[in-house]
């Protein structure tokens with residue numbers, strides 16, 4: 001059974017009088033543990049797809065099964081619970097809460113999930129060590145470099161140990177070297193079994209993924225898995 | 229999200245924007261402080277008046293010559309009937325009434341008092357021994373007036389503390405002779421100093437037997453007759469019998485006015501109580517205004533933190549978590565404002581009491597509780613709308629705002 005199963009997904013936006021079909025009749029299956037790069041020109045629907053996979057957005061038509069369960073019909077709060085337990089996000093612009101320290105940002109998903117403080121502390125300490133942030137625990141985001149910020153964001157995305165990690169251009173705001181470090185971190189997580197889906201414009205990054213999806217105008221133009 | 233974490237998160241959010249937090253806390257604080265100080269003033273006034281009235285004596289029934297008060301001013305009777313004198317015998321006749329404990333006639337006037345070459349103007353009260361008990365006067369030296377026949381004015385006087393000081397300084401006054409008007413009197417007692425009160429200032433008072441005062445002022449009528457009822461419950465009965473007795477003595481004409489201290493006191497109490505309530509109401513309006521300000525501040529906060537709300541949702545926050553966090557923040561702003569305002573208000577009331585020691589400017593408990601409750605209530609009430617707006621934000625839209 002695939003981890004992700006999209007069938008006949010439609011997502012369109014009304015822009016004035018015109019309807020923009022960000023996703024149209026999309027079918028897609030992704031198995032647990034896969035490493036997928038989503039590529040394609042700007043406006044082709046990559047972010048829309050990722051938002052849908054992350055249950056931040058709802059399709060107008062079609063079904064989305066996550067772990068065999070239809071999640072399109074869930075209530076907003078049920079979807080929140082699914083996000084909390086199963087999905088980690090990494091964004092291009094990090095999205096750290098500026099007034100919280102690195103440690104507090106990392107702990108945020110656990111705080112929201114109601115995990116006791118002692119357990120949070122233990123897991124945050126471990127994560128800080130794993131991501132080389134030991135000495136940055138009490139730094140606010142504006143006291144961190146871009147690479148450190150993205151490492152905090154990744155630590156936060158994985159702290160709940162979700163099976164699915166979604167990253168929308170995670171290296172878009174980083175220089176080549178730092179970007180590579182971040183990618184290595186994400187790949188290491190994938191190596192430990194996390195399903196990794198990365199949206200990227202960078203062909204060399206895309207080439208590293210075991211499976212490449214090329215989007216165009218809301219359709220899947222090519223899928224390396226289907227060609228093989 | 230756990231309650232402790234929600235509160236912690238809300239506190240961090242509030243302190244993360246110091247300017248707007250300070251603004252709403254200040255608005256709430258001013259509102260609560262206004263309630264506390266204004267009700268302290270109002271209730272202080274009420275207590276002041278009540279205590280001053282009580283210091284006039286307890287269970288008092290006061291007889292005034294002439295018909296007035298009840299029914300208001302009547303021009304016809306005011307012109308046609310000059311009131312009959314209220315005499316010493318009238319007063320004496322009241323002493324035997326069943327509900328009456330003590331009676332004191334009172335005639336007043338001003339005169340000069342001199343001793344040892346020093347002279348000053350003074351208020352003279354002509355009365356009897358029971359007057360001291362009725363008014364709770366305390367004697368510093370000597371004794372009150374002798375318990376004589378009221379119609380026999382012995383040439384004696386009891387003087388106030390200030391008079392004794394001015395005429396005699398540190399030399400003993402007791403047994404000394406003074407001249408009051410054209411009389412030579414012997415000082416038999418000195419009152420303890422009391423200070424300024426609502427009635428007469430007893431420190432500058434000279435008290436002499438009532439017959440003597442009437443002779444000095446060449447008048448036959450009394451200024452007042454003070455009647456002390458035997459108990460609080462006996463006040464109406466005493467009033468009734470006093471009125472009937474005097475009516476009989478005045479050939480059936482009701483030409484005196486009898487007021488009870490209780491009635492006067494109750495009127496003042498009600499009046500000033502209402503005033504305090506009105507003042508509290510006005511102050512409460514400022515609380516409502518503060519509540520609206522908190523709402524606006526929270527709405528701004530929701531707009532400011534739209535991106536953050538989107539992020540929290542992406543990280544698994546439910547609508548309930550978001551709603552609670554914002555509500556907690558609004559409640560916190562109000563609560564801190566309320567506490568600061570309470571402390572400010574108490575400090576203000578304290579300053580008032582320091583500046584005017586006779587004025588008991590304590591805020592009543594009901595006002596403090598109502599003020600704090602209103603502050604928290606409006607804070608929460610006006611926090612609900614922004615919190616719900618935050619909870620309903622679409623996560624994708626919110627995230628794009630980041």
Ligand SMILES: Nc1ncnc2c1ncn2[C@@H]1O[C@H](COP(=O)(O)OP(=O)(O)OP(=O)(O)O)[C@@H](O)[C@H]1O
Nearest residue numbers: 013014015020022041042043044045046047048049
């Ligand atoms: N909230 C929205 N309202 C209106 N149109 C939208 C909205 N979100 C996306 N779209 C439209 O949907 C289409 C797909 O957008 P999407 O953001 O998925 O593109 P993308 O592939 O991520 O592009 P990029 O590489 O520039 O990030 C675009 O035409 C975009 O204008």
Ligand SMILES: [Mg+2]
Nearest residue numbers: 046047048168
């Ligand atoms: Mg995009």
